[in-house]
Amino acid sequence: MKADPAVQRRLLDLAQVDAELARVTHRRRTLPEIAEIAEAEKQLRAKQDAVTTIGTSLGDLNREVKRQETEIDQVRAREERDRKLLAGGSVGAKQLTDLEHELATLNRRRGALEDDLLELMERREAVEADSRHAQVELDKAQEALSDAARRRDGALADLESTEAKRTAERTKVSAGFPEPLLALYDRVRAHKGIGAALLQSRRCGACRIELDRSAMSRVKEAAADEVVQCEECDAIMVRTGESGL
Template sequence: MKADPTVQATLLQLAEVDAEIGRIDHQRRTLPEHQQLADAEQRVGQARDAVVRAETRAGDLDRDIARIERDVDGVRTRTEKDKSLLAGSGVGAKQATELQHELDTLARRQGVLEDEQLGVMEEREAVGTELEHARAELAEAETAVTAVTERRDAADGDLDISRAGRDRARGELVAALPDELLADYERLRASGRVAAGALREMRCGACRLELDRTFLSQVRGKPADDVVHCEECGAILVRGA
């Protein structure tokens, strides 16, 4: 393949632009905000789980409190009824003894229920505090997600501007290259290698390796418009750059 030496020199500019594009893409992939956002989202998930657990426990305790209150009300109602019967006329000794025994039993039952109620209410208060804390953690985590997302989007926007500039420069350089030479360059670039490098003294500018003297002698003996490739990495060697 042949190409004017000045056209071949354009490949060096293209390779540099492609290297810059690669750096921009790498920077985009490795933005610290990506990991920060993942950590913040994980924290949100954990905070939401904590809120759900606390809300579930609070709901269970509220139902327990309501049940105990109904039981206490039932005991009080029965106690008032028995007291009325006991205070009424026409109550025999046996019935009075039975009513008093039942009142004693109801009093003990009420004491047990009120103790249970107190314990459940104390636990409910603690769970309420836990729930408030969990909700505050969730709000803080969601705020962090918003802040990190904004920073990531801002960084992405800056990189988009840089990438757009490099894409325009690449388009101008590509337009100046012959189809065959460009195809050769793109084939090499598609393999993940640096596709073109300047030959400086005895080194390839693409792979930075020192080249064999015999190979260099052969290259230097070729016409200036011959397109030659590095024997080490295969990149297009641009001579006289």
């Protein structure tokens, strides 16, 4: 394939634009915010699980406290009934003895229940403190995720703006190339990543490999308008005064 040397040199401008577009693509895939968001989501799930677990424990304690309070109320009601019977003076000696015994038993029972209730309420107070702390940690995790997402979206917006500018620039730069030359360039770029590069000081600018003596001889013998490709990476090697020929 042949192309005017000046046209071949313009491939370097196209390659520079494509390199910038490739950097945008790479940057989009490797934004640090992406990994940060993944970690923030992991932390958020852990904090949500903690809140749920503590909430379940708190709910169990609330039910236990309510059950204990109900049982205490029942004992108190029984005590009140027995006291009224005693105060009424209408019971016989045997029933009086039974009521006094029952009152003593109820009093001990109520004392034990109240002790248990106090312990339950202390436990509930501790779990409520844990719940408040877990909620604070959850709020922090949610804010960290939101912050990372905002920064990611901002970075993506900048990349999209850069990509749009470079894409428009590429359309303008590539407009004047002969179709066969542009097709070759695009095909090599699609497979190798770089379509054209400067041959500088006997070294291919795409793969950075120095040409051996025989390869350099073939390049020197090629006509100025001959499109020369690197034997290692297939990139079009643009020849200038810097090529060392």
